[in-house]
Amino acid sequence: xxxxxxxxxxxxxxxxxxxxxxxxxxxxxxxxxxxxxxxxxxxxxxxxxxxxxxxxxxxxxxxxxxxxxxxxxxxxxxxxxxxxxxxxxxxxxxxxxxxxxxxxxxxxxxxxxxxxxxxxxxxxxxxxxxxxxxxxxxxxxxxxxxxxxxxxxxx
Amino acid sequence: xxxxxxxxxxxxxxxxxxxxxxxxxxxxxxxxxxxxxxxxxxxxxxxxxxxxxxxxxxxxxxxxxxxxxxxxxxxxxxxxxxxxxxxxxxxxxxxxxxxxxxxxxxxxxxxxxxxxxxxxxxxxxxxxxxxxxxxxxxxxxxxxxxxxxxxxxxx
DNA sequence: CGGTTATCGTACGGATCCGAACGATCCGGT
DNA sequence: ACCGGATCGTTCGGATCCGTACGATAACCG
Numbered sequence: 604x605x606x607x608x609x610x611x612x613x614x615x616x617x618x619x620x621x622x623x624x625x626x627x628x629x630x631x632x633x634x635x636x637x638x639x640x641x642x643x644x645x646x647x648x649x650x651x652x653x654x655x656x657x658x659x660x661x662x663x664x665x666x667x668x669x670x671x672x673x674x675x676x677x678x679x680x681x682x683x684x685x686x687x688x689x690x691x692x693x694x695x696x697x698x699x700x701x702x703x704x705x706x707x708x709x710x711x712x713x714x715x716x717x718x719x720x721x722x723x724x725x726x727x728x729x730x731x732x733x734x735x736x737x738x739x740x741x742x743x744x745x746x747x748x749x750x751x752x753x754x755x756x757x758x
Numbered sequence: 759x760x761x762x763x764x765x766x767x768x769x770x771x772x773x774x775x776x777x778x779x780x781x782x783x784x785x786x787x788x789x790x791x792x793x794x795x796x797x798x799x800x801x802x803x804x805x806x807x808x809x810x811x812x813x814x815x816x817x818x819x820x821x822x823x824x825x826x827x828x829x830x831x832x833x834x835x836x837x838x839x840x841x842x843x844x845x846x847x848x849x850x851x852x853x854x855x856x857x858x859x860x861x862x863x864x865x866x867x868x869x870x871x872x873x874x875x876x877x878x879x880x881x882x883x884x885x886x887x888x889x890x891x892x893x894x895x896x897x898x899x900x901x902x903x904x905x906x907x908x909x910x911x912x913x
Numbered sequence: 914c915g916g917t918t919a920t921c922g923t924a925c926g927g928a929t930c931c932g933a934a935c936g937a938t939c940c941g942g943t
Numbered sequence: 944a945c946c947g948g949a950t951c952g953t954t955c956g957g958a959t960c961c962g963t964a965c966g967a968t969a970a971c972c973g
Binding site for chain 1: 773783
């Protein structure tokens with residue numbers, strides 16, 4: 604490393620922390636995809652969108668995109684995929700005809716009732732290899748990181 | 759939530775922890791992309807691949823893919839993009855003609871020498887809103903999570 | 914030395930993924 | 944009433960992203 608950057612004062616601790624953040628997120632994501640989602644032919648993003656709409660029925664697309672942490676443009680494509688599989692339905696708002704509201708079809712609801720407990724079981728299995736104290740601290744620090752980024756987006 | 763899953767014993771703490779894990783990773787990633795990478799017209803994955811090859815010159819593609827946390831198939835496409843921009847070069851191995859080794863061009867090296875300090879400065883700015891103790895614990899827990907997933911992939 | 918068997922990187926198909934530009938719709942002020 | 948500005952979801956172009964299948968090469972083994 605030193606060979607490449609010379610005497611620049613680099614923050615290795617920060618680089619290491621964030622490197623592990625991405626590694627952990629990727630590892631968990633592929634574990635959940637491979638062990639749970641794959642057998643239902645469901646992609647990660649498709650599942651997240653389905654979950655969000657499951658919880659907040661009739662949600663507007665821009666809020667769904669924000670909750671699923673994807674752009675509006677991406678959501679349009681994902682919803683199209685889910686709609687083609689008959690899992691989600693699109694319906695316009697009467698009062699504001701610009702809006703599109705999302706709802707799960709009965710098939711979508713039924714699928715989520717089957718997948719989510721299984722999904723959460725694997726989540727639990729992963730997380731509970733940590734002590735309860737660690738989990739609490741960990742979650743809190745993750746929120747701190749989010750706030751560190753989004754809390755001061757100027758400058 | 760209870761309305762949807764009935765009496766199923768769900769692990770909300772685990773779901774919440776992992777939800778924040780993805781939120782944090784996404785937030786940091788887009789922050790770094792928007793504040794640093796975008797002005798160089800560099801994608802996240804392109805930068806990561808460039809960084810990996812910068813550090814380990816002459817790396818074989820499968821190792822580069824593993825270090826960048828992407829599949830071999832994805833790496834092929836990303837390298838093609840970087841190659842078209844004259845930042846990276848592919849060269850065959852003499853002893854084993856199946857292998858392809860990756861190297862940064864002088865332009866690639868020069869670009870990384872400019873970008874990485876800037877990249878790391880933003881990393882530092884984000885992470886250092888946490889106390890030094892928290893950073894250390896945080897990093898350790900992230901490694902625990904990775905091990906929790908990859909340490910027992912059977913069953 | 915011939916023939917499996919393993920491993921390499923890549924082509925392919927299909928699904929994200931996003932920024933920017935766009936048409937449609939709503940709203941504020943005159 | 945109306946019209947310029949804001950906001951909605953979508954389209955478009957281009958870059959990932961991955962599992963699978965494949966051709967090429969190497970390693971193993973009798």
